[in-house]
Amino acid sequence: xxxxNKLTLYIMVALVLGLAAGYAxxxxxxxxxxxxxxxxxxxxxFLRLIKMILAPLVFATLVVGIAKMGSASEIxxxxxxxxxxxxxxxxxxxxxxxxxxxxxRPGDALVGHVPAVGIATGLTAxxxxxxxxxxxxxxxxxxxxxxxxEILQIVVFSIFFGCAAxxxxxxxxxxxxxxxGLAQVMLRMTGYIMQFAPLAVFAAVAATIAxxxxxxxxxxxxxxxxxxxxxxxxxxILIAGGAMILGRRILALxxxxxxxxxxxxxxxxxxxxxxxxxxxxEHCGVSNRIAAFVLPIGYSFNLDGSMMYCTFATMFIAxxxxxxLSAGQQLTMMLMLMLTSKGMAGVPRASLVVIAATLHQxxxxxxxxxxxxxxxxxxxxxxxxxxxIGNSIATAVVAKWEGExxxxxxxxxxxxxxxxxxx
Numbered sequence: 219x220x221x222x223n224k225l226t227l228y229i230m231v232a233l234v235l236g237l238a239a240g241y242a243x244x245x246x247x248x249x250x251x252x253x254x255x256x257x258x259x260x261x262x263x264f265l266r267l268i269k270m271i272l273a274p275l276v277f278a279t280l281v282v283g284i285a286k287m288g289s290a291s292e293i294x295x296x297x298x299x300x301x302x303x304x305x306x307x308x309x310x311x312x313x314x315x316x317x318x319x320x321x322x323r324p325g326d327a328l329v330g331h332v333p334a335v336g337i338a339t340g341l342t343a344x345x346x347x348x349x350x351x352x353x354x355x356x357x358x359x360x361x362x363x364x365x366x367x368e369i370l371q372i373v374v375f376s377i378f379f380g381c382a383a384x385x386x387x388x389x390x391x392x393x394x395x396x397x398x399g400l401a402q403v404m405l406r407m408t409g410y411i412m413q414f415a416p417l418a419v420f421a422a423v424a425a426t427i428a429x430x431x432x433x434x435x436x437x438x439x440x441x442x443x444x445x446x447x448x449x450x451x452x453x454x455i456l457i458a459g460g461a462m463i464l465g466r467r468i469l470a471l472x473x474x475x476x477x478x479x480x481x482x483x484x485x486x487x488x489x490x491x492x493x494x495x496x497x498x499x500e501h502c503g504v505s506n507r508i509a510a511f512v513l514p515i516g517y518s519f520n521l522d523g524s525m526m527y528c529t530f531a532t533m534f535i536a537x538x539x540x541x542x543l544s545a546g547q548q549l550t551m552m553l554m555l556m557l558t559s560k561g562m563a564g565v566p567r568a569s570l571v572v573i574a575a576t577l578h579q580x581x582x583x584x585x586x587x588x589x590x591x592x593x594x595x596x597x598x599x600x601x602x603x604x605x606x607i608g609n610s611i612a613t614a615v616v617a618k619w620e621g622e623x624x625x626x627x628x629x630x631x632x633x634x635x636x637x638x639x640x641x
Contacts (some may be wrong), residue, residue, distance in 0.1 A: 225252040225412060226477040226551075233423055233484050236305040258424035261485065263416030263627060267411045268490045270402030271404050273364035276372050276514045277379075278401035283507030284380025285394045293377065293511075298340045299439025299619050300512045303612045305556075307598065310455060311522040311608075313551045315529030318448035324441040325537025328589065337375025367489075370518040408493035419484035426595050438593045445530060449600045452526055453607060460611035463618050467502075468611070474498040475610045483603035486595055499613055508617040516609035524569050527597060528612040529557050532576050535586030543580060551576060569601065570594065 245252045287293055319325075355374055357363035363371035368473075383390035461468040475498045478491035492513070499509040529552060536543055543551070556577065570587060577584050590597070617623040 226414040226480055229419050229477070229480050229484055234481075236420040236423030237427060238265045238422070240424035241432055241532045243424065243428035244431040246309070246512060250431075254429040255423040255485060256427065257421040260421035261418045261425065264414050264421075265485065265487055265490055266548075267414070268487075268493070269282055271407050271411065272367055272369075272489060272492060273372055275404040275496075276369060276510075276516065277364070278350045278397050278404055279496065279506065279510035280376040280514060281375060281380040281383065282394060282398045282401055283510035284377055285384040285390070286507045287384075290381060293381070296508065296511060296616060296620060297515070299436060300515055300612065300616050302355050303615055304516065307456065307459075307520055307522050307608055307612065308525055308556055309552075310459075311452060311526040312555055314452055314455065315526040316450065316533065318444070319530045319537075321531040322444040322448075323537055325534045325539075326443050327440065328538040328640050329540050334597075340427040345633070369514050373514050373518075381559050396620050405493065405497065408497070411496065413480055415485075415490075418490075419481070420531065422485050433563075438571075438589075441534065442593060442596060445527070445597060446600055448526065449523060449532060449604055452522065452604060456608055456611055458520065460615055464611075464623075467614070467618075467623070471499075471502050471610060471614050472607075473607065474502040479609075481608050483599045484603050486598040488517070488521075488602040488605040488609075489550075495610055496608055499610060502614070502615040504614055505622035507621060507623050509613055512613040512616050513609055517605075520609050520612055521601075522608035523601035523606050525555060525570050526604070527601050528572055528576065531573050531597075532580075532582070535573075535577065535589065536580075536582050538585050538586060538589060541565075541582060547580060551580065554579065569598070590591070 240254075244251050247253055247282070284293060355370060356369035357368065357375060360372070362374045363375065382395075383394050457468060457472070460471070464471065475495060478495040478498060481494065482488045482491040496509055496513055499513065500506055529548075532550070532551065533543070555572070570590065573590075574584055574587060576582075577586065614623060
């Protein structure tokens with residue numbers, strides 16, 4: 219069993235043990251909330267370790283990839299292909315969320331059992347306007363952007379830096395070699411940090427169950443089941459769309475990213491899976507320069523799971539309060555979220571903030587967010603895993619369009635019995 223398969227197995231075991239330990243703490247301990255607080259520290263430290271290497275990893279891999287592209291026109295062409303896929307995937311995700319929530323109507327079961335309209339949630343109902351979003355693309359200082367892990371700002375700076383380094387000739391070549399060395403160091407650090415992933419998964423799941431208990435899952439069980447079913451359907455659509463471009467190669471890709479997907483699901487953080495997702499894409503034949511360029515952009519523009527949740531949750535709240543939105547209003551909501559969802563990356567509890575802004579825009583009770591707070595962690599697990607799947611497929615598709623997806627890779631040959639042919 220190779221290292222990736224072992225890590226995946228350990229994470230699955232940690233997930234099951236975390237559920238059992240959390241349930242035991244919730245039922246048997248006098249103060250399960252305090253225990254949950256201690257456990258949360260472990261998962262928080264792991265996520266901070268991931269965030270610690272995220273900015274230099276994105277910068278280093280992206281600069282090297284840009285420098286190897288050779289021209290601004292090539293960067294523009296690849297960026298345009300990536301954005302075309304992102305916009306299509308965004309539209310599908312948002313539309314599917316609306317379709318499924320209108321089909322299932324999970325909010326109808328809560329009519330008459332909702333928080334009072336005037337109750338405050340503590341969330342600021344704001345979102346980025348078009349002008350603010352465009353201004354936000356460019357960092358006032360790259361040090362500030364890196365300090366706050368603003369992925370999109372790091373991408374913008376890295377594009378300029380990589381182009382300039384390639385343009386100055388020999389001095390730039392020396393610098394690019396040094397940055398490539400930095401990328402290798404960051405990937406090695408990733409390997410060290412990932413050894414703690416099973417422990418972090420155990421702590422995160424145990425803390426959540428210890429704090430809220432299984433009861434919160436039972437209360438909202440039908441809503442969660444319907445949302446997860448909708449997420450699975452989105453997976454099917456994304457995978458089917460990828461298969462149209464990649465063919466049987468899609469199966470090999472899914473086999474390579476199963477570890478990062480499980481990690482994102484267990485920790486409810488797609489950021490935690492970024493380094494291993496990048497590694498998995500390269501192992502399955504996606505060129506480094508494509509993976510390093512498209513994947514970071516996807517983390518800002520292609521949050522498929524989060525976007526689907528925005529429409530699904532907003533309509534759920536409207537249904538719970540017995541309020542209806544016309545087809546025209548729902549279409550307007552979808553178009554609005556196409557923009558506002560692009561500002562979600564790097565914002566704490568970003569989906570809830572965007573939903574709060576959407577509720578305010580359509581005169582829906584913001585207090586309805588209280589219906590989601592208790593189960594948001596579990597829903598975030600599904601959203602994060604979906605974001606990883608969507609961005610992995612998008613990156614592989616762009617690589618295929620650019621002719622930079624190796625027909626067969628050594629890793630796929632070694633795993634021929636486990637992984638379908640990459641040809």
